[in-house]
Amino acid sequence: MRLRKSLRNAMLVMLVSITALGISFFLYIRWFMEVRAGLLELARTLNLDGDRILAPETFSVVLTLSVLVGLILVGLSVIYFYYRRALSLYRVQRRFFRSFTHELKTPVASIRLYLDTFIRHELPREEALRYLGYMKQNAERLSEQIEMILNLARIEGGVTPLAPEPVDLGRKIQAIHASQPHLAVLSLVVTGEKDPLFYPVDPVLFTMVVTNLMENALRYNDSDKPAMLVNLDKREKDILLSFNDNGLGLQKKHLKSVFRRFFRANPMGPTPGTGLGLHLVGHLVRMHKGRIWAESDGPGRGSTFLISLPLKKRDLAKNEKKNSDNRR
Structure with a gap:
């Protein structure tokens, strides 16, 4: 549910950004046309060649608008790309935590079950040793998982130096x-x-x-x-x-x-x-x-x-x- 809400929020932000981009582009063009019309009117009043005067400005404005629009599009693309990566990592982490929680709970539950059996029943020596063997296996499995996490944290954190x-x-x-x-x-x-x-x-x-x-x-x-x-x-x-x-x-x-x-x-x-x-x-x-x-x-x-x-x-x-x- 939370994942869907995050996705909807991201899509809403993207939609608002694109809408704002379209409105900005429209206002830029409208502003440019109004300014150009005013300058042409001024040039006619002064008996000047308007096309020769406005040609450099026209190119500058168009180039500026193109660069700004390109930068906005690149920015939106980068934001969307990193959002998708973060979303993918979030999904993978959720799967990991579910799996790792299961990996921790299973041996603990097994050990607890065998301990309850020892408490409630008087077991023959052979059967007790068999159960103790199962408990040892589960304890080793639990230890391995914890050791894996600790090793990864130490190594990625640079705590473990390389001694070749x-x-x-x-x-x-x-x-x-x-x-x-x-x-x-x-x-x-x-x-x-x-x-x-x-x-x-x-x-x-x-x-x-x-x-x-x-x-x-x-x-x-x-x-x-x-x-x-x-x-x-x-x-x-x-x-x-x-x-x-x-x-x-x-x-x-x-x-x-x-x-x-x-x-x-x-x-x-x-x-x-x-x-x-x-x-x-x-x-x-x-x-x-x-x-x-x-x-x-x-x-x-x-x-x-x-x-x-x-x-x-x-x-x-x-x-x-x-x-x-x-x-x-």
């Missing part, structure tokens, strides 16, 4: 996968360069990037055997990391939108989410001066997320030195 150090990218990706038990279901294969590929990244932030991509590959996947293939390719000017999964895939129209804040390809789908994971990933990659984009052959055909990290001469020198030390 040379890291063997292939080994780091494998270590991230191995260190998180909930990712064990995802089969991971890392291919690419024969020699270790070192690059200066912030280990903590890079872990967040890789973890989010792996969790997405696992969450949005209906395969019996979720899998991800990571390929590392050192090129002339950059290092290209590709994360290819066998998940649900993406429609072509969503490939650029997935990195927007609060965006979800299927907000009404059964898979929970806040639409912040890939937005955070994109922000972290940009902090490393890199680029990230998505590719997919369509729904049901998996997705590929590609990260390009720029190579500088000193990065190449450090990489060669590391490889030389490893061979020794």
Whole structure:
């Protein structure tokens, strides 16, 4: 209801502005014609050539009117454009708050239900442990959502500084996968360069990037055997990391939108989410001066997320030195 009222108000403002523009243009023309007629009458009284006298003024007035009308139209267009953007952001935020509220309420309600069960009933040890396991899962889910919001706030606010150090990218990706038990279901294969590929990244932030991509590959996947293939390719000017999964895939129209804040390809789908994971990933990659984009052959055909990290001469020198030390 409030959204419709805002839209009606904006359209009313636009209508009033256009009407005012039309009236102003009409009054300008009328004023110009009256002034021109008066000047012509004066020129005839003084036996002067009116057309020669008024020609420069005519051009100046017409040019001035055209510029003013153009500026007014540009101003109205800019106002309308920013209003549409604000309206779109408002809609996305409303969807996010509904979704995020649900994400917070669901584990809380589940934990409360199990606690009520413990209070009212004397449960066998085995059943109690099973319920405690469910409660732990819900608590971890709740913690993850809160941590996501806090991380995004810290990183976008510049509170988290970038502390890069040379890291063997292939080994780091494998270590991230191995260190998180909930990712064990995802089969991971890392291919690419024969020699270790070192690059200066912030280990903590890079872990967040890789973890989010792996969790997405696992969450949005209906395969019996979720899998991800990571390929590392050192090129002339950059290092290209590709994360290819066998998940649900993406429609072509969503490939650029997935990195927007609060965006979800299927907000009404059964898979929970806040639409912040890939937005955070994109922000972290940009902090490393890199680029990230998505590719997919369509729904049901998996997705590929590609990260390009720029190579500088000193990065190449450090990489060669590391490889030389490893061979020794």
